[in-house]
Amino acid sequence: MKVRLAKEDKNSNYKVSLSDISKEKDFIKILEDYNIQYKKTEYFKDFFMYKLIDINSKFIMILQEKASNFIKYIEPVSIYSLPLQIDDESGEIPVIYPEKNKNYITLGVIDNGIAHIKYLDPWIKRVHTRFLKKDTSTTHGTFVSGIALYGDKLENREMVKNEGFYLLDATVLSATTIEEDDLLQNIALAIKENYKKVKIWNLSLSVKLAIEEDTFSDFGVVLDHLQKTYGVLIFKSGGNGGNFMKKLPKGKLYHGSDSLLSIVVGAINDERYASNYSRIGLGPKGTIKPDLASYGGELLLGDNGEMIMKGVKSFSRNGNIASSSGTSFATARISSLATIIYQNICKDFKDFSDFNPTFLKALIIHSAKNTDRNLSMEEIGYGIPATSTEILSYLKNENIKIFNGVMEKNKEIDLDASFFEFKKDMKIKITLVYDTEFDYLQKGEYIKSDIKIKDISEAGRNLTRKFEGILARNKKIELYSDNDIKKNYTLIVEKLN
Template sequence: MKQIKNLEVNMRVRLAKEDVNSNYKVSLNDVSREKDFVKILEDYNIKYKKTEYFKDFFMYKLIDINSKFIMILQEKASNYIKYIEPVSIYSLPLQIEDEDGEIPVVYPEENKDYVTLGVIDNGIAHIKHLDPWIKRVHTRFLKEETSATHGTFVSGIALYGDKLENREIVKNEPFYLLDATVLSATTIEEDDLLKNIALAVEENHKRVKIWNLSLSVRLAIEEDTFSDFGVVLDHLQKTYGVLIFKSGGNGGNFMKKLPKGKLYHGSDSLLSIVVGAINDERYASNYSRVGLGPKGTIKPDLASYGGELSLGDDGKMVMDGVKSFSRNGNVASSSGTSFATARISSLATIIYQNICKDFKNFSDFNPVLLKALIIHSAKNTDKNLSMEEIGYGIPSTSTEILSYFKNKNIKIFNGVMEKNKEIELDASFFNYEKDIKIKLTLVYDTEFDYSQKGDYIKSDIKIKDISENERNLTRKFEGILERNKKLELYSDNNIKKNYTLIIEKLN
């Protein structure tokens, strides 16, 4: 997209291709000037729509404008407009190929408690494999307006992924699904998509704590600024105590033999677990977009199997997909970070289902603990891939992760921290030797400066002498720990932060 030249430093502008009349979104960096801004729109008879995601965080959509009106805004309002850019339009193209094969249907057991995974997507078809598990449907659309292609494929992997691939990736156990349909069979603009996602979580957070969000807004993340989509996802998780699993996004640069593009907007959400894809050879998939996140934050967090797309000798795209179900109930294959994400949201749901004591109110749900357990288990593949491609790596199975709670070589500390916290390990953990080799994982939440006038992460936690660089909500370390040395967690201020620290003694 073209840039307008000689811009005021504080107002970012992107123009639509060929400067055709388009819908633009505008964000203000001084909300006290909102009335002045609206007056300009009304003076020039510009149609607009305001979408407020939470208090003082809103977006204006200006309908059908071009650079002529943007020049007027530049002249009259550039000192309080943060940015103006075309509204992203979202559609869900999906290449699905039918495959041979049939697997048995799994049904809920009587008198057994299940937790629910929220699938934020384009709907889930009530096919025989999924219908017994669809607990409820949250939608703003009529059934005939939705296609349920992508949401069905995602849900099939979440529940039956291992059986369909005939190998153990997650160690699947069944759980309920909430079908949260946020887009119809046609296209949707970014402001409406984000609002629909927010409403799905707001209206269901008491009974659904884990969410799969395999949708992206097709804009690459920035180096220094967190996207509106990322900010909205962080705010939802902070406000409602939920955990969102977000796909990193797919790119087609491999078809032009170009380097991979950056992760899509929304994949810079720091509280979400963002997922990339690997192929069967355990390399990062050609289409899987890369990090890091803004300001050097670690994104993606993890990766899993999502299939492969490649450039064929004839110049056409070749798909070697992963298996799930089409909306008519047949076994089918497709590729994408969406489907890698479904495996890891499934993994988290199974872990929580096994440790949950309160199936009525889910008062014991701890997103920080779940995130820490999964990240702690993750390993690089034998291809030694970069953090930009796969984050901390590929997680272990649910059985392996659940064994941590009974493993005498693993200590799990959960708590709330302000400025400092000392963690002492007793001598028996060291086998009374002078030092041991450990693997350590720290995950915490914090408060955010959603306006991004200062640091987005208002308060971080560092581990003295072990992990002190960058501001990151996840830290992982392998090395030697001396027996008489306390672990010192410290922070730059007194903001309360929930944390989980996992320390594993390595042989």
């Protein structure tokens, strides 16, 4: 039984997870015997959390004595609020409007609401909220949405090659604070009620606890389950830290950033270094997190101990151009990129039956490169993606082969001799992305069945693999797995000059 106590051991709300769910009745009896108020939240079948209201270490000692053999952990409930510094800037840019008779994809923005300012209003397709308008602040969601639609124009540089697309305003937190169980439930409801029409989601929110070395967080597990159940793709911010203000090393990514099916995003600054505040990986069990990075602005420690912001531009809720910094805003660029790519290849704008999250992830990861500063995987994952135009060009590029399929135990991929231009070998870049089944309760390996590439990429268990090297002409690419669970995969092979 893992225990983490609140600071100063004052009465707080705690969350409890059971390691043996058959003992749930015994656990409830202890709570009722001691008149402890509680709330149970079930995220999906057999995956639930108990929130114990207003307790301290005295009652935790009782639980250690009476229930330690069936409690997995007990820790303070995370409280989420959105502190945000937004500075107004001068200037205007042209408003873009939807074209008549054109089909658009919708990006779901899970946030604190989107203000109906002139730049965004034409694109807000629907609003999903459980809050009254007067209780919604819309600061952060507006800033995120502005970058998603206008990021390149605002910075006057091409990072994404922006195009218009619709927005779903999924408001999951009000202007005040929210506890983790309610936040997760609100996120789950937003996706559950809109997944048929919205396939790509931007989630620039975190629960402010650092991820662990060997256990996936409840938040991460819930995000993986949602994506697996509803066939959606989530772009998740890695989280911001303030250790640079104390001249301390960076903290680990926040809970939720260990979701393996999500694309997790870190931030870089204008000098192409990882931003001071951008938290780092790797994920639990050495999984590759963050996956990618993009421009999110910078925060600096000033000479007099003050914080200096060199932000990226978007809009304030009043409709002015404004600046701020954060992994949230780097994430908005990459969710925007994915939405534009899908918008250009989608054939079914009614039911989105051709949406393939594995394929989209593979295209974006394949395009990603390190900056000229040679940053570590812990900071930026696979690197900074190319623009939407460049990524879409892969689909017509004869130097690039893309294989989509379903595999169980083994799959051999044969590249014909003409691909090698009949030479004996070829320098290639390979990207593999796949999905799998998960052990959500983490009794065994979280990734129930992984895929390795024989002689090329065999280390660890990872849902993404990328490799550059020499491949002999007569050598097949062999994918293999430790069991026959069905896995959707995308493999991209590119000839390098």
